[in-house]
Amino acid sequence: MTASAEVGRATGRPRRGGVVTWACAPGFPPAVIFPFTPAERMGTRNIYEFQMLMYRPLYYFGSRGTPDVDYEQSIGEPPRWSADGRTVTVRIRPWKWSNGETLCADNVLFWVNLMKVKGSRYGEYVPGYFPDNCTSYGKLADDTVYFTFDKPYSKKWVLMNQLSTITPLPKAWDRTAEGPANASGDPADVEAVYAYLIAEQGDMVEEGNEHRTRWAGSPIWSVVSGPWRLKSYTLEGMVTFVPNEHYSGPDKPYLDEFRQVPTQSDEQQYEMLRAGPRGEGSIQVGYLPLSFAAESTTDPTRGGANPLGDDYDLVPQAAFCIRYFCLNYNNPTVAGKIFKQTYFRQALQRTLDQDTAVTDIYQGYAYRQNGPVPMVPPTDLVSPRQREGAWPLPFDVEKARELLEANGWDTSRTPAVCVNPGTGPGQAGEGIPAGTELSLEMRYVEGRPALTRLMRRYKEHAAAAGIELRMEEVYGSILVAEDGPCEPGPDTPCTWELTCWNGGWAYHYPTGEILFRTKAGGNFGFYSDPTTDELIEKSVTTDDLEALYEYQDYIAEQVPVIFTPNFPIRLFEASRDLGGFGPVNPFGMINPEKWYYRDRD
Structure with a gap:
């Protein structure tokens, strides 16, 4: 079937x-009901199995079994474009909120103003893109909004990856503890309204957050647009x-x-x-x-x-997703310096035996993931090189060892030891002193036997190349809260190293701005690379697939994350x-x- x-x-x-x-x-009870969700909580359980049942996005995707926008299920009518390709207009259907309010343009602008002011706290926000790339936006009528962009972009990308981030919010939420506010019309009100909504939400990290037991009766969260409300x-x-x-x-x-x-x-x-x-x-x-x-x-x-x-x-x-685990480029110890070395990431990828895992661990319910664009279902979005099996980093422990040896590591023991520090040819790289041992902590979600088997094999193969992976199983919700995007500071040591929550990212359209652009919301490890940013920019400003191919082939070789077998x-x-x-x-x-x-x- x-x-x-x-x-x-x-x-x-x-x-x-x-x-x-x-x-x-197991492991991921919903932690966030406020659909303006931060990156560390942008999981399947939180978004797709919980929030979206109650709060419908502007555009809804895939409900008829096809990878397209379902306009019948969407609050927004099909977007209309200006002749110069810079202004898009969206009419809002007169759906009703559960409190009797009519969905309207203000509900859309409420969300967009939140992104404009508090974008860094939203998991799909990318600095420089929506709404930063709008020279203006606003209300044309009670049921119509417009967005004028700074230049022409791919229309498909705007619909699938930009307008899709919007979840209209009701007027009942546009308030503070003192009373009604106007965050939908005045961005100056956003900070106070956001603070009020976060207080109603409760702690997003604490597993014992008792706010969760009060969400159903909340005058805020009980106002819904979707087919379900929380009992x-x-x-x-x-x-x-x-x-x-x-x-x-x-x-x-x-x-x-x-x-x-x-x-x-x-x-x-x-x-x-x-x-x-x-x-x-x-x-x-x-x-x-x-x-x-x-x-x-x-x-x-x-x-x-x-x-x-x-x-x-x-x-x-x-x-339509990819799976991977993350490296923490912001780790302030030598681990963060090691992760910034492309040769090391390539060695790490080469020690993961995806093909054997597909057959022996996942019983054929999985397939190899070569890079940042899903291989299944088959589409013309996958580059010809990868579609034809020309994966640049197949499993090869000996070549992984050679990569480390060629860059200043003694792999005659595990963990390997840095014997040639410096930034020149054949040296380990900036910030990696002589005597550094190649020993790293790998945390992964507990309760998933197939993943545990994969991690045990990975540990063995990595060790054979000179990389010691110290494995630790962690309850899923705690893992994503502790090993999330961070910048080192007095209150955020940011010392996690490698983390795997047995997931990755589900796409609408597989350009890389959310995952790999500098400081993007979904860029959990804070990877940053100027060439990647340039290639992503090319891929979102044209519908020519060659730009998407160039981006994904580059990422497949750079491996900013370690790609793991993909499965339903x-x-x-x-x-x-x-x-x-x-x-x-x-x-x-x-x-x-x-x-x-x-x-x-």
Whole structure:
């Protein structure tokens, strides 16, 4: 069964009512309800499985199973462009907020002004791009906004990567503790309004943040535009949604409730599913942990035999994403200096055996990721070099060792030792003194056996090249909070070195500004390279794919992050009692408003 196929074996008419319980992946309870989310919390669990159910973005993507904008599901009508290609106009559909307000231009400008003033606290903000690259923007009518850019850009890029960052916010949020404000019309009000909303949000890092238990009854967070509103959230991570009766878009929910329950490990998830989808405490939707796949598959988008097939359909969600782990270029110790050496990153990439992991660890539900553009599903966005398999850094421990030897390291022992410091040819690089040992801490998310196996093999192969990786498993939500973007200071030592949360980035359009441009929100490790910035700029100002190819081939060789095997964002297990489950969204979102039980014939 393909990921786009309709699933659910029950017959009969769709009926309204019932409860669906989803068993979530371990380690990442939602930490942020305010959709102006910082980079360290821009995860699948937080955004796609939580916020987007309640707060719809200006443009919605992929809900019909295709990697495109779904205008029917979108608040914004198709954008209209001026003849000179610099001004785009967007009309807002008159959807209703749950408090009766009509969605309007002010709701859009509220968000844009937040980005203008507080962009550094938003995970998809890129300095110099939206809204910094607008010479003007504003309201043409109560339902129409415009943006005039400093020069012509790729229209597809503007739609997919710039306007897509906007989530309209209600007037009910445009306030401070003292009363209503005007952040939608006056950027001077933004700081005070933002401070008020963050206070209502509560601490984004503290796992025991009791604000979470009050979100459902909040006069702020209970005002929603999406198909769902929050009924309750417990400190244990149990989330319950009920339908938003005022939802204006298509696909109004059939269900009475949609519940999300936390799990602690892949093993617990599997046992919960084995108990079946009926009865007290049952699970109707979950995921098949990769380590429990019954047999190998040759097509990760279709899947193979399902060990839970008596009760569930296996539906891979092959999202348009890449997976990688991050290096902290801002680490103030010698580790940060080592990461800035291209030869070292190339050696580190060469010690990761992706191809064997695909077959032996991931049972064929994965595929090698060569660079910064997703290889699956196949598109013409992948450069010809990489499409044809010309990966510049395939697994080769001996060549990794040679790279280190050629740049001043003695690899006759592990960890290797710097024996030729300096910045000249054959030397280790700036800031790396003689006697430095090549020993680094690698932290990764706990509770995922397949990832643990990958990391253990990686440690062995890296050691064979002279690189000691000191491995540590960490609870996922703590990992992303502690190992997030940072700059060294009195309150932020910024000493994490290597981190892997078993994820990466889901794209709309795979230009690199969010991930690799200097000081971009999604640039978690603070990588900075002038050539990369220039190539990214070329790729966003033209629809010519050659610019995108040049950028991605350069990144594949520079490896600012270490690319890991890619696999479907979820191997859904969906109860056969459910209808409406497919097609699945290729950008990673979920749409439980489409799910339903059937009346039996």
